[in-house]
Amino acid sequence: MNESIDLLLNHRSVRQFEDRPLTREQKETIVSCAQAASTSSFIQAYSIIGVTDKEKKRKLAELAGGQAYVEENGHFFVFCADLHRHEMIGSMENKNVVPSIESTEKFMVALIDTALAAQNAAIAAESMSLGICYIGGIRNKLEDVCELLQIPSRVLPLFGLAVGYPAEMTEKKPRLPINHIYHENEYRQNEEEDQEQLEMYNQIISDYYLERTKGMRNDTWTSQMATMLEKQSRMYMKEFVKKIGMDRI
């Protein structure tokens, strides 16, 4: 065990921040760490938009579903998969890159690149005793988010990252059993074993919620997942992504 592993294992999302903005140096360190992450074939297919304008933050919070911590934090980053600059590079270098950047493969590459960078940003922030929360809610209304942040085509805002000085203590949420997530040499398909593991995990999660809510919430992981997934959300995504010129071919 070392300091970094300790940091990784102790992650918890923070949803309440002090009213204290990050310094320019803190922001630059976080972005530099994001950029230091691995990138597929050196493609660097992302952009990061820091939002400081109060009115824009208020609007973003509203679009993301009304969470106060989108508006109230030390800094708010929006991580975007970005193949816009690569289209520009195609013109600069006089090469037809369009089929490539419209492919599902490069869509995946851009998403992965962006997420690797973001996770580095999250860890950098946490290492400075800041708290973080990923905000998938910005995908509720991407058309409006893109207009608000003047985002061009081939750029897809994936999630926000709220960062700041924690104003609450939160608990670590137990993860799936390691042997449910981790396989060796082949994907283990054993329905009986899987169900046993899930039931064991359900018990852990149920205890976690009961304790955390003083008996008010009784929920299992599988029921939580099934309820969430039964509801079809953001079903406009396929059309939207295609419209902005990604995942087309």
Next chain:
Amino acid sequence: MNESIDLLLNHRSVRQFEDRPLTREQKETIVSCAQAASTSSFIQAYSIIGVTDKEKKRKLAELAGGQAYVEENGHFFVFCADLHRHEMIGSMENKNVVPSIESTEKFMVALIDTALAAQNAAIAAESMSLGICYIGGIRNKLEDVCELLQIPSRVLPLFGLAVGYPAEMTEKKPRLPINHIYHENEYRQNEEEDQEQLEMYNQIISDYYLERTKGMRNDTWTSQMATMLEKQSRMYMKEFVKKIGMDRI
């Protein structure tokens, strides 16, 4: 600056490893750190397959394009976006989750979840003085990779992660200028400024290659990108992803 930031900023990919396998404890620490990453709505939409079988590693290396370090390393992880268990959960809980898990939105969620976990794994490994290299090459022939690792539908291998004791010293690769990647309040669209930044960066990359190859390689970032993107690669991806039941609607 703290120890973790130092670690993040000093990342470089390692492509030559000592012949010394990771211990069970090292592997478990790496996977536990992966699991500790943020996950969208707690969905945990990934699986990790460790490959230890020599013949399977040899085959994977071949499929990935013949890189020796896929075969020769301390351990080889395959990170998979996974909505297979969520389909199973739907049946367990008697809820129709299929439209949800076939949506582009959940495809994105699964990719992002997997990448966040993988980056935690990479950092955990590096914090233990191990080296890492992401292997996108496994996407060359996913049909074969899925067969080799007996991967069911709704599970998409995204990349490998080779981990081990470094047998080479590599250099940090300079990233795009921070003000090219980072915007405030709106996506800055200024073609002239962008081109200036790219030309400045081209000079940095050109110097980097010249020095590293003792004058043998003279290349700029934009020409490298345009050449790579002009070539259409893995164009089967859209059909493949659809076939396994993802990114369909």
